[in-house]
Amino acid sequence: MEFLEDASATYAWPTNFWVRANLVASASGVTLGPSGTSSDLTTDDDRRLLHLIRQDCDALIVGASSIRAEGWHLPPRGQTHVVSRGLGLPWDTCPDPSRVTEWKSLPDEDLAALVRRVVTHLATTDAKSVLCEGGRATVLALTHENLLDEICLTVRGASLSDASRALGGIMPDASSWTPISTKMADDATTIFSVWRCATGVHS
Numbered sequence: 001m002e003f004l005e006d007a008s009a010t011y012a013w014p015t016n017f018w019v020r021a022n023l024v025a026s027a028s029g030v031t032l033g034p035s036g037t038s039s040d041l042t043t044d045d046d047r048r049l050l051h052l053i054r055q056d057c058d059a060l061i062v063g064a065s066s067i068r069a070e071g072w073h074l075p076p077r078g079q080t081h082v083v084s085r086g087l088g089l090p091w092d093t094c095p096d097p098s099r100v101t102e103w104k105s106l107p108d109e110d111l112a113a114l115v116r117r118v119v120t121h122l123a124t125t126d127a128k129s130v131l132c133e134g135g136r137a138t139v140l141a142l143t144h145e146n147l148l149d150e151i152c153l154t155v156r157g158a159s160l161s162d163a164s165r166a167l168g169g170i171m172p173d174a175s176s177w178t179p180i181s182t183k184m185a186d187d188a189t190t191i192f193s194v195w196r197c198a199t200g201v202h203s
Contacts, residue, residue: 007049007052007192008052010180010181010194011049011052011053011152011194013056013057013128013129014128014129015128016128017122017123017127017128017130018128018129018130018149018150019119019130019132019142019147019148019149019150020053020057020129020130020131020132020148020149020150020151020152021131021132021133021134021139021142021148021150021151021152022050022053022054022131022132022133022134022151022152022153022154023133023134023136023139023151023152023153023154023170024046024153024154024155024156025153025154025155025156025166025169025170026155026156026157026166027155027156027157027158027162027165027166043154043156043185043187043190045185045186045187045190045192046154046190046192049152049154049192053131053152054075054076054131054133055075055076056129057075057078057129057130057131058077058078058126058127058128058129058130059078059079059080059081059122059125059127059129059130059131060074060075060078060079060080060081060130060131060132060133061081061083061115061118061119061130061131061132061133061138061142062080062081062082062083062132062133062134062135062138063082063083063084063134063135063137063138064082064083064084064085064086064087064089064102065135065137066133066134066135066138067082067089067090068087068089068090071090071093072090072093072094072095072100073133074095074096074099074100075131078099078127079099079100079101079127080099080100080101081100081101081103081118081122082100082101082102082103083103083105083111083114083115083118083138084102084103084104084105085104085105085111085114089102103117103118110141111137111138111141112141112144112145113145114141115138115141115142115145115147116145116147119142119145119147132148136170139151139170140170140171140172143171143172148197149196149197150180150194150195150196150197151167151171151177151194151195152192152193152194153166153167153170153192153193153194153195154190154191154192154193155190155191155193156189156190156191157189157190157191158188158189160182160184160191162191163179163182163191163193164179167193167195175198176197176198177195177196177197177198178195178196178197178198179193179194179195180194180195180196181193181194182194
């Protein structure tokens, strides 16, 4: 796909500390398919784009429920930080437990406070490029705490306007986000979009 061949500049990580989310959704903002995972919504191009985005991330944040539903997908380098509020993780299937840190919520700590604790820690380390791959609740928690700088959103839709509609179905205040890039795939059913925080509030 020509877009993916030219996507390196669009999806290049900034040199400052940056928190980015990557999601795939339907045009209505649904992020899970009939199987209860995002795999029903992904395409080959979307998976190639995900590889491009995550190959240079220093740290990955993901919810424990996503791990339990979709399995382990560790990035090429860096540490995976799993936010957990209850049930345990399937450590027996983890390909490299030494590259995983589990963050369990403290008593009376909600998900928003938990992700803030994780990001605050990462900001004190050498990590600069922080990627969150969901689930949706984890992404919304980052947004609630004004910790999310950018959203990379793949939408299964028929027109470029579906990207805005999908974002509106996911985010409680879509007006806080400005489109930086919106491209239709060659198959005319997939839209790749990048949204930046428009309020000036960053991590």
